[in-house]
Amino acid sequence: MNFQNSVHYYQEALQYIVGGVNSPSRSFKAVGGGAPVFMERGKGAYFWDVDGNRYIDYLAAYGPLIHGHGHPHIAKAIGRAAENGLLYGTPTKLEIDFAKMLRSAIPSLEKIRFVNSGTEAVMTTIRVARAFTKRNKIIKFAGCYHGHSDLVLVAAGSGPSTLGIPDSAGIPQSIANEVITVPFNDLGGLAEALQHWGHETAAVLVEPIVGNFGMVPPEPGFLQGVNELTHRYGALVIYDEVITAFRFHYGGAQDLLNVYPDMTALGKIIGGGLPIGAYGGRQEIMEQVAPLGPAYQAGTMAGNPASISAGIACLELLQEAGVYDRMDQLGRMLEEGLLATAKRYGHPVVINRIKGALTLYFGRTEPVRNYDDAQSTDGEQFGRFFKLMLEEGICLAPSKYEAWFVSTAHTEEDIQYTIQAADRAFAKLADQ
Numbered sequence: 001m002n003f004q005n006s007v008h009y010y011q012e013a014l015q016y017i018v019g020g021v022n023s024p025s026r027s028f029k030a031v032g033g034g035a036p037v038f039m040e041r042g043k044g045a046y047f048w049d050v051d052g053n054r055y056i057d058y059l060a061a062y063g064p065l066i067h068g069h070g071h072p073h074i075a076k077a078i079g080r081a082a083e084n085g086l087l088y089g090t091p092t093k094l095e096i097d098f099a100k101m102l103r104s105a106i107p108s109l110e111k112i113r114f115v116n117s118g119t120e121a122v123m124t125t126i127r128v129a130r131a132f133t134k135r136n137k138i139i140k141f142a143g144c145y146h147g148h149s150d151l152v153l154v155a156a157g158s159g160p161s162t163l164g165i166p167d168s169a170g171i172p173q174s175i176a177n178e179v180i181t182v183p184f185n186d187l188g189g190l191a192e193a194l195q196h197w198g199h200e201t202a203a204v205l206v207e208p209i210v211g212n213f214g215m216v217p218p219e220p221g222f223l224q225g226v227n228e229l230t231h232r233y234g235a236l237v238i239y240d241e242v243i244t245a246f247r248f249h250y251g252g253a254q255d256l257l258n259v260y261p262d263m264t265a266l267g268k269i270i271g272g273g274l275p276i277g278a279y280g281g282r283q284e285i286m287e288q289v290a291p292l293g294p295a296y297q298a299g300t301m302a303g304n305p306a307s308i309s310a311g312i313a314c315l316e317l318l319q320e321a322g323v324y325d326r327m328d329q330l331g332r333m334l335e336e337g338l339l340a341t342a343k344r345y346g347h348p349v350v351i352n353r354i355k356g357a358l359t360l361y362f363g364r365t366e367p368v369r370n371y372d373d374a375q376s377t378d379g380e381q382f383g384r385f386f387k388l389m390l391e392e393g394i395c396l397a398p399s400k401y402e403a404w405f406v407s408t409a410h411t412e413e414d415i416q417y418t419i420q421a422a423d424r425a426f427a428k429l430a431d432q
């Protein structure tokens with residue numbers, strides 16, 4: 001495969017854009033370096049780069065593209081919004097329609113607010129929780145990523161840990177001091193943290209199913225324990241469902257797992273590919289938010305008609321019967337095929353899979369249950385595998401900490417082709 005145009009554009013991008021990328025996770029730093037592939041267009045499960053190479057896409061733009069690229073129903077909705085004038089700076093009926101849709105799917109969102117990114121959504125849940133409880137500290141789980149606002153860039157998972165920056169520069173120690181991190185799936189650790197700081201803690205923030213050190217499910221009883229312990233100290237439970245909402249079923253991970261938080265942050269899929277975030281929760285908590293209450297949050301682009309229209313269209317498509325079962329089946333087929341071929345060539349690997357989302361970890365055969373486990377896996381081997389798969393026309397995320405996402409656009413043939421490509425990649429890996 002020839003990547004010469006990507007190499008050229010990368011050199012040019014480096015002259016204008018810091019690091020050549022507008023989000024560090026797009027760089028190939030964590031997979032041995034080199035020019036990232038510059039994509040040009042996408043359709044369904046495929047996208048094409050600037051050298052004309054076609055890839056089966058499992059990156060899904062880090063999650064939002066659950067229907068693949070350029071779905072006509074979503075494209076039409078965005079086109080209509082553009083023709084009607086993109087932005088008014090006033091409320092619209094669309095926002096009510098979407099808020100209703102989200103609340104009926106995720107009933108814990110008694111009141112909601114739209115913002116523009118997952119970062120904003122999580123950042124604001126924390127502010128509101130602090131306003132409501134009149135406390136400052138938050139507890140988060142090591143390796144969980146919650147966007148790039150100051151408070152949550154501590155032991156922050158995928159992007160930062162991939163690049164080896166556990167705590168970002170530019171964040172005052174005084175802010176980091178307000179954050180306590182405990183290992184995921186460790187109720188004992190949480191109980192201990194709460195014993196020390198429970199009465200100063202505004203909220204415990206958690207990805208109910210982790211997506212940021214690979215896909216890691218909560219162990220049975222973990223989330224129930226988080227609720228029980230947190231509420232015992234009068235703190236709030238915030239679920240970061242930026243990756244998980246509408247990923248595994250029509251609703252949040254909370255509905256799938258039957259455990260409910262006080263507040264939830266959303267993003268990615270609910271924007272159908274356009275920028276969006278949302279947060280919501282119990283009415284009395286949300287009433288802290290301006291103009292009703294003293295916690296301020298605002299946005300020129302918040303609730304913009306294009307993002308809302310794309311989100312509605314995306315969710316409409318997810319209401320069709322059988323879509324989630326199909327992604328689950330394709331996910332299972334992919335998992336079984338990848339494991340069988342890895343075994344054939346003697347590679348020690350393990351796959352954590354939740355329905356249509358999975359992570360293939362190298363150098364480990366036991367499931368990954370926390371960040372330490374994920375860190376102990378073999379990133380160099382993953383990097384080599386990533387590049388071999390790219391050469392085969394399969395695009396994964398360039399980090400051992402990310403997920404492969406199956407979309408509604410993938411077919412059994414795509415999965416079969418991917419397994420055959422993985423077979424060739426594993427064979428070459430064994431020879432290296």
Ligand code: PMP
Nearest residue numbers: 117118119145146147242243267
């Ligand atoms: N929370 C989680 C769980 C995420 O995975 C991400 C992004 N990967 C964010 C928050 C931040 O979202 P955004 O990139 O839209 O700001």
